[in-house]
Every structure is written in structure tokens, then in C-alpha cells.
Amino acid sequence: MSGARLARTVRHAENAGLTFVTFADAVVPAVPGSPASARLDAVTRAAFVARTTTAVGLVPEVPTTYPEPFHVATQLASLDLTASGRAGWLASVTPGDAAPAAYGRAPVADLDREARDVVQVVRDLWDSWEDDAVVRDVATGRYVDRDRIHRVDFVGASFSVVGPLITPRPPQGQPVVLARSGDVAGPGRDGERLVDVVLVGGTDVAAARAAARAVVAADPGARAVVEVQVVLDAAGRTGADRLAELDAAGPWAPGTALRHVGDPAGLLALLAELADDPAVAGVRLLAASLDTDLPVLAREVLPALRADRRTAAPRSGATLRDHLGLTRPADRFAGAARATA
């Protein structure tokens, strides 16, 4: 849980050649009352490694349900600035009664609408400053051109935000938005794409490929990334033994993600099969233990994928959008008739 340990783990992930790392989060613990549920805030963790890494994408999970959308937009824009364009946002949804009790609010009834509203207003806010808003015009004494900074005047089902953001437009224009399939069901206003990268599951390879194809069919500009849970033979133990031990403490990572338990060669075969489908843009590896699985991935899996040109290590100086083949979006307000701001 220390900063040094976090920085080391993410550096190893970067050195292993992973494109991005995600920082899972939840404000309420998996096991209430247990110190084993210790978890630090995801954006803060991602920011801590923004300057200890140079190439890997940093993707904190931030729920759309309950946190203030204005703060979410500010924090993620700030992360993108600090990480020179390597920020993403895993936008999640928080059902249940524990989170609203923490925030002192009634449970959100329409989680879909809330998720859509929050992602929409965050995107609006990221564009509220045009890229060239800071003009530093010494002759007239103006630091910014106020015509290039816009109110958003967003009105959603449960909240409204006038804007503009307090933070200038981040390097990527819009940090990359990721979400699990179905969590943020678009489209947004005027058909806007709300999610750039959709995380899909599937009980077998065929199902995962089909899910990826469905994403791309619905929106050819979106990327589908398959989630794969990984428990490798490592540290002198089989993956199966490690999984049995994890399951003994309650089922490990339930859900519909693909899962590989076993040797690195088997994982390589699975990944190759996935990658053969052009709809699959990538995989999100959910390792049972970073300490145990990451060294094996770094040594035995990623080099083979690179040798086969199935992946490339991220380049320092490039943005997360660059690595995912997403273009930098134009500002929705650019050139718009003067807004009040």
C-alpha cells in the first residue's frame, strides 16, 4: 500500500510492455470491517505514478454513481495533464445501498440514465476550454480569450452543471473513456459516442469474439477489449492450486469474463485466438496477483506477443489515444457562437 510499492508495480507493468494499467476502486469495501479490504483512491494512485512512468496508459476506475461529476471531470483532466496525455477513465456503475449511505443520498433509481448523464457532462466539461484559450495577450492584458471558454449548461435527470471546468482542456482533448459492456449505454446527446473502449466478457472465446463484434457493429469507431482473468502457473505452484486457494476465501472474481488458469503457453494460445478476430482491439488481463502473475506475463507472455506483432510496447511521448488508435476529438464548442462564459 506504500507509494514505493505502487510505483514499482506500475513500472514493472510499463517495462513489461502493457499498453495501459487500470486502478480498480470502490468507496465501500468488499468485506466490511476487514483491514484486508484496504484500498486507496484510484485517481490519487494513478496520479502518483504519472511521473514515475512515461509511456503506459493510466486508467482509474471512477463510478458514475454518487461522486460529483464536476470533480470527476476536474480530476481526470488533471491526471491527463500530469501524465502528458496518458489518462483514461474506467466509468463504472455502483448498484446497492451501501454507497448511497456513505454519501447520505437516496439510492439512484435509474443507474443507466445517471451513468449516461455523468459521462456526457464530463465530456462536455473537458471541451469547455478550447485548446487555445490561453492567449497571454500582453498588449490588452488578457490572459485568456473568454470567447474560447464556454459554459456547458448541462441539465440531467438528477443534477445540473453550468461549467466551465476549472481546468484547461487536457492534452488528449478527451481522456479515453472505458466501461464494461452495458454499464454506460450510449449514445449520448446527438448520437455522441460516450464510451471509447467497451470491455466485454464471454464464457468462451467464441462468445467473447461475438461480444466484441457486436460492439464494433453497433459503433465502428468504438474499440472492444476482452477481459481475461489470469491465474498462471507461477512461483512453483500450478494456477489451479492458486485458484483453489483464492476460491477458499470466497469465489475469486465471479462474473462472465474469460478465464485462463494454467501455463503461459495456454494463455498465449488463447490470446492469439482472440486477436485473430479484427473486432478484438485488445485484452484487459485481470491477474489474480500482480506480484505473482506479472513477472510471468513480463517474461513469458508479452515478449512472445511482441515477436508475433500482436502487440507493441507503448512509446513514451505518445498518448493513450495514439496507442488505442483513437483520434484526438475536435472540441464540441470550437467556433461555436459566443456562449455566455
Place this chain on the structure above:
Amino acid sequence: MTDPTPQTRPADETAHPITRPGAEVHLGVFFQGVNHTTIWSDPESGSQTDFASFERVARTAERGLFDAFFLGEGLRLRESRGRLHDLDVVGRPDAITQLAALAAVTERIGLVATQNTTYNDPVDLARRLASLDVLSGGRAAWNVVTTDNAWTGENFRRGGYLDHARRYDRAEQVLATARRIWDAWPDADRPDGSVARVEAHGDLLDVAIDPTTPRSPQGHPVIFQAGDSAQGRDFAARSADVIFSRHGSVLADALEFAADIRARAVAAGRPEDDVKIFPGTAIVVGDTPAEAEEKARWVARQQVTPATALHVVGTIWAEDLSGYDPDGPLPAHDPVVAELGGEGGSSTTGARTHEVAARWRALAEAEGLSIRDLVIRVSGERGFVGTPSAVADRLVRFVRTGSVDGFNISPWIIPSGLDDIVDRVVPELQERGAYRTAYTGTTLREHLGLRAPLTRRGAGAADAREAALAGV
């Protein structure tokens, strides 16, 4: 801040007795100054948003063995008369996010995030601050502010829900809840090894949570408070570790403020030195007194550009004066509006315009000042101006007379504005035995010489604990 009161020159500072002969000066840096403090028009002025600028200032401060690096907060861009204010530096990162990145590239310096209690959820605040504190190895602090205007609230779910009179009630409840969240983790106090559930149901908040953040090496983030009203001072005296004040340029004023805070701390059942005082200030040094004065005049003219001068006067007149000559006289007519409202995040809320205008007119006439000269003259107190040795003498005197514990310096230029202070003033302080020559602790609490967090002072701290948990 534009202070409508003309600045008074320091009286004879040596008349005040030295009450703390061995006391050391502590320094912090505030990035970036409010309003027009930060000069952006000079070729030396770098990016106000690039991480590199923040890193350079933080590292310079750390080289100068500063206690802390501060970030301010403003949750809505300032406006004047319904339009975005475009003359000052604007646009900044989220404080905790930025400080987390800085934590990884610094080793000792404290990292202070200004965070408002009105438009933040207590669970998010407590968790994010604790996360910064753990990741930085115990170097985090929270500068508690209460900005409550409805205009800022338009960016948030609840809108402007809080009555101004109750801003510190909410602050008290939020801080007390945060402290309980920080105390929930097992340690010597909670030997059963479980995490305590926190239920706080006040009239201004409602929290039920099983916390997830482990305790930091310094126990709790350090609590700063900035807010000058009587309620603000009482809140600090009951619940804060340090006050970030506006009283540090005129010694008599600083002493009066310190006496007031000590009395309030004692009334709240705390030792009188339990609340440290760090006024914001600026420092301008030169090789000779004349050179320093010349530089201070230059700084003031860079800060108060012709457009800024007309804007400041226009704020009091509540009209657009941009057609006026900044080198000419004040408008001949009186302000039309008698009292200014609080729109736009303005610092002049409630100003009685006719009084201010009359005072300014008298001053301008007496001293023959143009609009621009007048605005420079009334733009707050200018801090410390002189040779490094003279400035060091005064800083030490402020501390050793017991008026302050340290200073929070706003550099007037980013990112090079701290270089002179670290390279020239700090060595003078060290020569006088009034400044550390190396960090002796690793946490911010240690740098500041603070006692344990208010809720964690063992059996004798029952009163303090109660005071700190007031309201929930």
C-alpha cells in the same frame, strides 16, 4: 486580495519584545497567488498548467527545506459582471491529483490541498486526503475552506444549498467525520484488528461507511484553516493545526491576530501554542535597499496592468471603466450601486462602494495618484521588501515576537519566483540560527512541530476529542 484599506507602513517593529528567543522560521509556498499576484506577462513567466512548473517550484522549496507546498482551490471560474474574468491567471489542476503526482517526485516537503467543505462529500474528501497521505509517507495536509456561495454551487449536485451563517457548522461536521474515518483503522487504539464503521448523522451531513483507507505515518493529514471571520477563527481554534492567515505584513496586526487565536485556542481547551500561524506573504529582495524597492515597484506595475487597474476600480464602481485612462484620475461620478453582491467569486462582496470610493478619492488627491497608482497603493500589503539580510531580520522578528510561526510565500512569478528566497534569504535565516539546516523528520506533522492529531492524544485528550468531534 484587493484590500480597500490603504496599506499602513510597519511602525517601529523593534519595539515589540522577543518572547520566543530560539524560535525558528518555517516557510511554505502557495502556488499560485490569488487574483493578480502572479505575473504572467513577463518573458520569465512559464506555463501555469504544465506539471514541470509545479515540479520546479516544489523542488526548489524542498531544496530550501520548506515545510509545505500549497495549492489553492476555486470551484468556479471568476466572473465580473456576468463575464469570465480574463485578466488574471486562470485554470488549474485538481489539488489532490496534482499533489499526488508531486509526492512521487519529492521526498520531504508537505503537500497541502485546499478543499472546500460545502461542495465536497465527506467520504470522498476523507478518502482522497488519506490516500495522498499514505502514498506520500505522511506529508499531506488539508487546507479547510468554506466557500459556500450559491454561484459556485451551480457546478454541483445540490446547488447552493447552504446558508452562509452555517458554513462553519458544515465544516465542523465534515472535518469531525473525516477524523473518525481516519481513526477507524486498527492500531494500538483498536487492538481487536477490525475497522470501525463510521456513522455520522448531523443536520448538515449523513454518512454511514466502512472505511477502506489505512492510517498514514502521521496519523491524520495536518489540518490547515483559511477564513478570517470570527466563526472561522473559532473553528480553527477548536479543530485545526495551522491557520493560513492574512495577518503577516504588519507586526502589530500580526501580534493582535496571534493573541486572538491563542485566546480562542485556550477557550477551546487547547494549549495556547497548539494552533500554528502561517500568514500568506510575498518577498522581494535586492542587493541594496534601493534596488529592492525598485524591484518591488516593478513587480507591482507588472501585477497591476492598465487593464487590471481599470478592472479593480470598475469592480467598486460596478461598471465597465475600460474606456478610462488608467494613468488619469478616478471617475468623477460616484458608484451607482451602494453595496456589492457576491456574484462572480469576487473578493469585494458586501463592500460599501461609496465609502471605498470616498477613501480612494481622498488618497488619490492627497498623493496625486492615477487610477493605476491608486490600485497599486491599495492592493493589499506588499510583504517583505529589502536586502536578503534585512528581510531575514524581519522574518525572524515576526516569529520571535510570537506573532507568527512561519510564512506562506506566494511567488509573483512562476516557476522561478522562489529561487531568490531559497538561494539568498534561507541562508541568512540559517546564519541567524533561525532555520533548519536539514529536515529532521519525514512527516509534515514533524516539520511543523505539531502534537498528535486532536482526536488521538490519549486519555488526557478527552476534551480535545470532544471539541474536534463537535457537531456530529
